[in-house]
Amino acid sequence: MRAAAGLAIAVAGALLAGCGDDGGATTRRVDTATPSFAGRSAVTNPLFPVRPGDQTIQLGQEEGEPLRVEVTTLPRTRTISWNGRRIEAVVSQYVAYRSGRVVEIALDYYAQDDAGGVWYLGEDVDNYEDGVVADHEGSWLAGRDGPGGLIMPADPREGDVFRPENIPDLVFEEVTIQDDDVTADGPRGPVPGAVATEEHLMDGTVEHKVFAPGYGEFRAEAPDELVQVALAVPTDAAPGPVPLLLEQLADGAARVFDDPAAAAVRADAMAAAWRSRPEGDASPPVLVAELGDALDRLTGAATAGDPDAVRQAAVDTATAVLDLTLVHRPPAEVDGARLDVVARQLEIDTAAGDLAGQRSDAAILVALRDRGAATR
Numbered sequence: 001m002r003a004a005a006g007l008a009i010a011v012a013g014a015l016l017a018g019c020g021d022d023g024g025a026t027t028r029r030v031d032t033a034t035p036s037f038a039g040r041s042a043v044t045n046p047l048f049p050v051r052p053g054d055q056t057i058q059l060g061q062e063e064g065e066p067l068r069v070e071v072t073t074l075p076r077t078r079t080i081s082w083n084g085r086r087i088e089a090v091v092s093q094y095v096a097y098r099s100g101r102v103v104e105i106a107l108d109y110y111a112q113d114d115a116g117g118v119w120y121l122g123e124d125v126d127n128y129e130d131g132v133v134a135d136h137e138g139s140w141l142a143g144r145d146g147p148g149g150l151i152m153p154a155d156p157r158e159g160d161v162f163r164p165e166n167i168p169d170l171v172f173e174e175v176t177i178q179d180d181d182v183t184a185d186g187p188r189g190p191v192p193g194a195v196a197t198e199e200h201l202m203d204g205t206v207e208h209k210v211f212a213p214g215y216g217e218f219r220a221e222a223p224d225e226l227v228q229v230a231l232a233v234p235t236d237a238a239p240g241p242v243p244l245l246l247e248q249l250a251d252g253a254a255r256v257f258d259d260p261a262a263a264a265v266r267a268d269a270m271a272a273a274w275r276s277r278p279e280g281d282a283s284p285p286v287l288v289a290e291l292g293d294a295l296d297r298l299t300g301a302a303t304a305g306d307p308d309a310v311r312q313a314a315v316d317t318a319t320a321v322l323d324l325t326l327v328h329r330p331p332a333e334v335d336g337a338r339l340d341v342v343a344r345q346l347e348i349d350t351a352a353g354d355l356a357g358q359r360s361d362a363a364i365l366v367a368l369r370d371r372g373a374a375t376r
Contacts, residue, residue: 027176031150031162034083035113041077041088043110046213047195048118048152050090050110054234055331056215057323059286060227067227068097072331072371078109080121082143087111089121095367100345101360102128105367106138116154120164131359140171149173152211156180156195172202184212184219187229187236187284194218230286233326238282242328245277246321249291250337253318256298257344260310263302267310270317271295283324291320308352315345335371342368 043050050073058069074091081087089109096104105128109121122141126133142148146167153160158180165171175197182194194212201207205222212218214235219228252270256263274295281288294316301309318341326334342364349357 027159027161029162030153030160035115035117035119035150037085037087037111037113039112039114041090041111043090043112043118045112045116045118045152045154046193047156047211048110048216049214050092050118050216052090053331054232055326055334056232057230057287057326058227059230059290060220060225062098062225062227065098066100067225068100069227070095072335074107074371080109080111080142080148082121082148087121087142093367093371094123095364097364101131101357102363102367104128105363109141110151111148113154117150118152119148120151121148128360128363130356131361131363138171140165140167145170152216174200182210182212184210184215186212186215186218187231187286188282191215191218228286230290231284231323231326233331236284236327238327240328242325245273246325248273250318250321250325253298253314253321256302257311257314257318260302260307260314263298263310263314264305267295267299267302271299283327287320287323291317291324294320308348311344311348315341315348318344332372335368339365339368339372 052073052075054071054073056069056071058067058071060067070093072093072095074093076091077088078091079086080089089111092108092110094104094106094108095102104125106123106125108123110118111121112118119142122145123139124141125136125138127135127137140146149164149166150162151164153162156177158177160177161174163172163174165173176199177195178198179196182196184191184194191212191214194210197209197211199207199209207220207222209217209221210219212229215229215232217229220226249270252266256266256270274292294313298310298313298317301313319338322334322337322341325337342361346358346361346365349361
């Protein structure tokens, strides 16, 4: 996935037979049989679930910059013709940001075969530079450009080898299951039953990933990138209404944004309330840290009397609050609230004359609108 065109696909050929240099398990291709898709379009494989209403927030770094990824399953399908069959594929929206600016928006297409394996049937990619679409590199579609690819076997085992993308001179990725008994450090505690993989891309890059039950792709590590799930719903959803403290912080961030000159007292009160929240809070720790950092920036900017920095920190605080709110509210509702936050970011970038920022904000608003339109 997200592989650029480059070297010949022979890079990973040595993985297909024999034992590794360390005497490990014999590798074996598990994606050579023709899959059957006579069943429904639901993708329920626990190691790669793609269910309507799912949303995942991933956080990390890429090339030294903060990386944020939002993955949302849309409540619609796309019919894809491959090998004379019409396959109803689930549609997943992928949105990636670096340092708060959009860098990619894609629609990915998946289908589960009758044995329970999940197949990757293509993606439509928009790659962004300075807030505008630069190219569509990485786009492909099964049947039009080549075959679909197995992205998760029904019962993955150590030594399994498969190719989620396998179109010469366009996209290629070969995956080997290195460990089929991993426990991941999840947002709410240990997650047993995960698998660890090594992925060889056609440009020679090697990535290591962990796929966890209920989450799918949980962690991805490459030479210049590390990203991990911070929250996934409904897997990490919690019962009950949104905590009053989060509602108060959201209201405080909006008020501070509207009146940055009077932010000092309110910002201090918000930070103090967050620090004194009840013990035993089961909120995902990565998101707890994100909100704490945003509140620190807010109080620092308010103390310094920097209204521009106050408004930016208020937007960052509101974003972090909404991430934590996702535990208690449906993604569609949270995305509706995100529209207001991005509109505030657009106001900041417009005042600063930041054209690239304005264009990025506009692209994000469209992506959020498309998610909302899909739910109506």
